[in-house]
Each structure stands twice: as C-alpha cells, then as structure tokens.
Amino acid sequence: MRSKPLIRRSPPAGTNAGSPVAMPPADLRVAVVGAGVVGSCIALALRKRGAAVTLIDRDEPGRGCSYGNSGAISPASVAPLAMPGILSSVPKMLLDEESPLHLPLSYLPKAVPWLMRFIASAQPSRVALSAAKLAALHTGAIDRHEALTRELGVPELFVRQGHLHLYPDARALAKDADGWRMRLHYGYAFTQLDRDGILALEPRVAERYRVGMFMADHATIVNPYRYVQAMVRGFAVRGGRVRREEVRAMTPLEGGRWRLATAGTADGAEDCFDHVVVAAGAWSRRLLDPLGVHLALESQRGYHVQFQGGRSTVSRTVVLADRKIFLTPMEEGLRVGGTVEFGGLERPPDPRRAAILERIARETFEDLDGVQATQWMGHRPCMPDSVPVIGPAAGRRGLWLAVGHGHLGLTDSISTARSIASSMLGARSIAAEFENGRCAQSRPK
Template identity: 55%
Template sequence: MTETVNKQGAPVQAPKQVVVVGAGVVGVATALALQSYGVAVTLIDRGEPGMECSYGNSGAISPGSVAPLALPGILKTVPGMLMDQDGPLSIGWKHLPKAASWLVAFAQSAEPKRVAAAAERLNDLYQGAVDAHAALAQNLGVSELFMRRGHLHLYPDADYAQKDATGWQLRAKYGYQVEELDRAGIEALEPHAPQGYAHGRYLADHGTILNPLRYVQSMLHAFVQRGGKLVQAEAKAIRPDDKGWAVRTGDAALDAQRWPHIVVAAGAWAPALLKPLGMLLPIESQRGYHAQFAGAQHLVERTVVLADKKVFIAPMEGGLRVGGTVEIAGLKAPPNPRRTAGIVRMAREAFPALAGLEAQHWMGHRPCLPGSVPIVGHIDAIQGLWLAVGHGHLGLTGSLPTAQRIATGMCGPQALPFWQLRTAG
C-alpha cells in the first residue's frame, strides 16, 4: 500500500478499506479514485447511482466558473428576480425561516475580499477538469460522451454583458480565453441561435458530457468490475467507535461492519448525517429544474447559455436539455410545476421548432454552501472523516478533481491521476 506522511512527518499506512456514502458523480468518482490505490471501497446510496443531480445536470464541464454565486451587488438584483414568475430565482416562503441564516451568510459572501478568496479556491479545484474528463471518458470506453466544443454565452447586447463583468474579469484573471462575438460570429458557431442576442462570449476550452447519467454508470461499471462493492441502502446515520466508522442502514450485517475512513459525498443530505457529530454544515438545496425535448439536440452545436435568463441549453444523447433557475424551498417540498413551465416557455420562445414537441421534466437538489466553495478533505477534529460536499451546480465539473484530492490526501501522491489510469473492467 502507498504510504503518506502526517502533519508530524511520520509515515502513515494508506487504508485498506474505505466507505463512501453517496453515489452521485462526486461519490462514484471518489470511489474509483480510491480504488486506483488498491483500496477496497464500499459505496452506499439509497437509490440508483447517478439518479439525483448527476442525472439532471446540464452536462457542462465549466472550469472557468470561478466566480461564486454571491457577487457584489447581488442584493440589488434579488427583488427583481423574485418579482418575475419565470425569473432565475424563487423562494418557497414556507421554507424561508429555515433558510434565513443561509441567505444572510450568502449575502455576506458577496463582500469583494470573500469573492476574490473564493474564486482563487474554485480555480485551484476546477483547473484541468476538461482534460481530466476527456481522459476518463476515453479510458472508460465512452469517449463519445465527451464533447469539447466550448460554451457560448449569449447576451442581448454588449452593454448587458457588463452586468456579469465580475465573472468575466475573474475568468480572465485565471487565464481563461474569451472570444467576443457579434451576431454574425454567433451564427457562425450556432446557426439556430435564438433571435434577440447580438453579443456572445465564447469559451472554447470548455466541454460537455452528452449523457451525464450514462457517464456515471460507466464509472460505476468500472468500479464494480474491479471489485468495488455497491450497496443500495439508506445511510440513516454514521458514527465512529473504537473499531472505526459505522453506517447505520437497518441491515444487520452492514451495520456491523467498520471502516477506518468514511467519505461523505451525500450532497444536500450531508448535513443530516453530520449534525449528530456536532457539525452544522451550512448547505442549502438550490433546487434546479430542466426540460428535455426528445430529438431536438440538433438545434445547438455546444452548450449555450442564455445569460440574461440564467438558462443552460445543451445537446444530449436523448434530445435538447434546457435547465436552470434556483429555487430555495428545501428537500421535502414537491417540484413546483410553474418553474418547469417557465423553462419550457423560454425554450419555445428561443427555439420555435420546439413548439410541437413534448418536454420531459426533472427537478433535483444542488448542494450549495453560502460562499460556493465545496468542502473537500479530511476533518481534522474527527479522525477518519472526509467530506466531498457543496459543489452546487458544478458537481460534474468538480467531481474528478475532488476525487483525486480525497484519494491523494488519504493515500499519498500518485504518479498519475486516476483518470489517466486504465479503469475499464
């Protein structure tokens, strides 16, 4: 086994066994990364792996998204968003008392120094994500799922783009090349580009996964083929004792097992697992919605962002996926059909060819921290506890870098990152 070194400089044997709680893209990638060190990994999830946010996301691999969600001036824009029934932000008023402290912390995160610090940390985590996903898709034998055609952000005009000036300045600071386009340039890239958009910003070095669920399933297949253990059970509680970490599921045999290390990658459900340990994790579910139109993927050549509406449009294997919006309404409220109806209406206005097509609807829970920076690594105060949570709408982008960071922190440096190793069974 690989040896690493603790803070006192003493060699530490990498673990032989680890349990990962949560089988979204972050959890599955982490299991695969640990397995590349020879660790025996047990992966636990209550549902089918990849069926939460990993199923419904836009497929965007966006390392240039280094700007946190809370930016200077955000409070001035919130009232207008809330007044617009189809706007990018909605708050379920019944959930407001529970979300109030998170919303206050979110507003405080917009302070310029905090924004700068968050951007630095986000860039440190996400840089190289496009190449990582390209390599992993190839090694998994699903290179057809990876597309490197960039992302195109559309604005009504150049003046409107100044509303997002902070985000573009941060991208430039960290070396992301941006090409500004007029209407002719937009149509050269996207012949079916919606009318009403005269200014574009093109990030050529970004990518798209054309079927996020199949991508996660391919990772999982490789994990199981190499001896990984997948358990479909609800992790009701986690706790340490003198033998290691226990995961309480209600299955007697599983509950009796112990692991020296546990990785919590449970997304928006992580706070409930961690609260009994004395950890109050400030994660709020930012509920996201999408509508998918079967057979319409030809309408765009790449991921397109209607920046004025905060909507992502992406070609998928099964059709055209249109997603976005942020809804603060908690984990228990049912999906709000008005949110999806608004997305469908915007999509049909942007692409009249969608008028006669039915849309499949989805809603999922994106785990967001007030400052937008995920928590990745070992919790020093609790031996053997590792977190990989809080990626918000960038879980796919950050999944592989997060997994490698967890594996390296637990097991030591590796000659090659796990995505460059042959992982297919």
C-alpha cells in the same frame, strides 16, 4: 453569534490527516456514502489506489442531482454565485416568479441563516478568495474528463465544441462584466461575437440575442447519467463493492473506525470501516449534524426540461446568460436547465419553474414547436461562498467530506476525487495547494 467552524477544507500540505499512520492502502476499508458523480469518482480513485471500497447509496448510482445536470465541464466558472450587489436582488427573488434566483416567501424563515452567510460572502475580498479556490479546484478539468471517458470506454460522451454565452445586447453583457474579468484573470480565453458570429456557430438562435461570448476550449458530457454508470462499472470491475442501501447513521468507534447503520441491514462487522467519505450532496447534513459536524449547506433546487428530440437545435452548450439557462445537445434530445430555487428538501417540485424553462426555449428556438418535453427537479448542494468542503472533518478521525459542489459537481468531480484519495493515502492534495495560499492559476495570465 457565529459558531467556530468545525470543518477544515483540506489537511495542511505534507500531512496525512485523518489516516492511520502505518496502514498500507490494501488494508484500508473505506465507505463512500453517495453515488453521484462526485462520490462515484472518489470511489473509483480510491479503488484504483488499492483501498477496499464500498460505494453506498439509497438509489441507483447517478440517479440523484447528477442525473439531471447540464453536462457542462466549465472550469472558467470561477465567479461564485454571491457577487457584490446580490443584496439588491433579494426583493426580486421574493416577488418575481420568473427570477433566475427564486425564493418562495413561505421558505424565507428557514432560508434566512443561509442567506445571511450568502450575502456576507458577496464582500469583494471574500469573492476574490472564493474565485481563487474555485480556479484551483477546476484546474485540468477538461483534459481529465476527456482522459477518463476514454479510460472507461465511453469517449463518445465527451464533446469539446466550446460554450457559447448569449446576451441581448452590450448592456446586458456589462452586467456580467465582473465574471468575465475573473475568467480573464485566471487565463481563460474567450471571443466576443456579434449577431453574425453567433449565427455562424448556432444558426437557429432567435433574433433576441445579439452579443455572444465564446469559449472555444470548453466541453460537454452529453449523458451525465451514463457517465456515472460507466464510473461505477469501472469501479466494480476493479473489485469495488456497490450497495444500494440508505445510510441512517454513522457511529465513531475506538481507534478511529466507523460503523454505518443502513436500512435493511443489521449493525455488524460488515458495516465497519476505517474511513467514511460523505458525498451525499444536499442530504449530507442529515448524517453530519448528529455528529456535531455542522455545514452551512443548502439545496439549490434546479429544474430541467428534456425535449424528446431537438438535439440538433444547438451543437454545443449554449447559455442564455440573461436568464441563466443552459441548453445542451444530450444523447436523447435537447436539455434545457437552470435557475436556482430555495425550497429545501421536502417541498414538492414547482412545475411552474420547469414551464418557464420550456417556454423560453421554445421562444428562442422555433424548431422546438411540437416537440414533446419532460420535466425534472434535483437538489444541488451549495455552500454560501460556492466553495465545496473537501477533506477530513476536524476532530473526527477517519471522516472525510466532499460536499457542496453546487452547479460544478461534474466539473470538479475528478479533482475532488484526486484530493480525497491523495490526502487519505498520504500524498499532497489539490485542496491543500489552494487552501494554503499557493493557488496555481488554471493557465498563465
């Protein structure tokens, strides 16, 4: 039997759910747990609005999932991972070592509950609803990131050169037709290219790729880690506190306040907060489950290969769409990332997954011969329907969630921060707009 959901994704429009009614922002003491791109952006937004904010993470800010992402700002990514027909791909997930969506057979028993929700999310009506919510959350992402990089003094990190998706042929493109129709529905423009058109943009692409889809207005952050670090510096300069500690437990107190127990510090007044925002990515369930706040959250383990050079191999985000691989010209060299592996938080990285990325990159771009590469694996937090949980936890006054952004944490970090800050401090939120059925399109159709 499916349990009754304990989370709502946003407060009703016009309400101030989860907040003390008469407390001015300057008196609010807020803890943000998780210093990835989402948590750091939330902490900055709350501090800029006057709240006394403490950002807490067991690691250096930006060193988790945010460190290794592809840097793509991709508001046109409105198609959820679970699409109609996904059930037919499950056998390949289990049997094909090189499948872009990989599930080790030994992890299947633990993955079954999430997979059942994932498959249910692929019903056409639910896909349409998820796409509408994602489109609304993505609204304005490109311009907002450009503005924030300028505000933080790192405009060089923002590059608006477009995104180029590559396919071997028209038949391969047809397999993604539903996703491109969704982009078009939400007003995102793209141009279909032949082989000559591809080479005009990216002359080093191998002969394998004959068809391209180019979104000229999309953008890339060429060092996501440095971007998060700049956010945290901006937060600290404004008086925000940063603590490198592991939050072990969260205890609700009378009056809606919260006590945080952290490794290396004793419980005490200094650990009491009026609000707590959980933005701890794939580790969020460890804090929320003991509170009876249950999320269908799974780690989508993502790998990347960082070539120590080769940045000129491509001049923009390039997607090998048939293999679900992203290539990005990062500050320190070419980054090749992608694929999804279900394996939980404890299973060690599988070097074979990164080796597949490296081999494909070398096959696609000859100028990578002899260039050394390093490997990385991180945990993307993902909901079955690909829609993050943003807003107050039902029945838990003062507890806020910003969890489950999957592949789109960078894209949606600013919108998520605006939603949390506006809801907590009394204004209407972006999340309230799309949750209540008034989904504003990203652009006119």
